[in-house]
Amino acid sequence: MKNVFFLLIMLTALKSFSQDTIPTSRAKEFIGKEVWVRGTVASVKQATAENNVAYINVDKSFPDNVFTVVINTKYAQRLKLNLAAAKGKKILVKGKITVEKNNGQTPQIFNPTQIQIK
Template identity: 45%
Template sequence: MKNILYLFIAFATFKSFAQDTIQSHQAKNHIGELFCVTGKVASIKLASDGKTTNYINIDRPYPEAVFTIVITNEYLETLKFKLEDIKDKIIFVYGKIAIYKNDPKQIPQIFNPRWIDLKK
C-alpha cells in the first residue's frame, strides 16, 4: 500500500511539472512565476577570477539570448554535471522566472534554479 502511495505522489509531481513546462521564448510572458523552461544551451560564460556568477544562455548566445540561467559558484557545486559538458544539449530548468532589477528590457532568467536536468 505504501508503494502505491509513493507511486501516486511521484506521478502527480511529474504531471504537474509537465503542465508547467514552457519553451525559452515563452519565459518573458511568465515573469514572477515558477515554471520549467526548456531549450538548447547556446553558450556558457563561466565566472572569471574573483567573480562568482556563471551564465547559461539558451537557444541563442549572448547578447541575442532569449533566456538565461544564472548560477553562483556555490550552487554550481551542488549540481551533478559540469557546465562545460552541457553545451549544445537540451536542458530543463525549474525555478522562478525573473528579470534583472525589474527592467523589462532585460533577458528573462532563472537565478539558482531549483533543479536542472538534461533531456535524455
C-alpha cells in the same frame, strides 16, 4: 447538475496546480512565476575570480540570448553540473523567472530549484 459543477471545479483546480514546461520564447509571459523552461544550451559564460556565477544562455548566445540561467558556482558544483561540456545539450530548468534590473530584457532564473542538462 451538481456533478457537472463539481467536475468543473475539480478541473479548474487541477489546471491551476499543473505546471507546464514552456519554451524559452514564452518566458517573458511568465515573469514572477515558477515554471519549467526547456531549451538547448547555446553558450556558457564561466564564473571568474571576481564573479562567482556562471551564465547559461539557452537557445541563443549572448548578446542575442532569449533566456539565461544564472547559477552560483558552488551551487553548480553541489549539483555536479559540468558546465564546460553543456553547450549543445538539452536543458530543463525549474525556478522563478525574473528580469535583471540592469539589463531589463532577458528573462532569467537565478539558482534554479531543479536543473537537468542532458
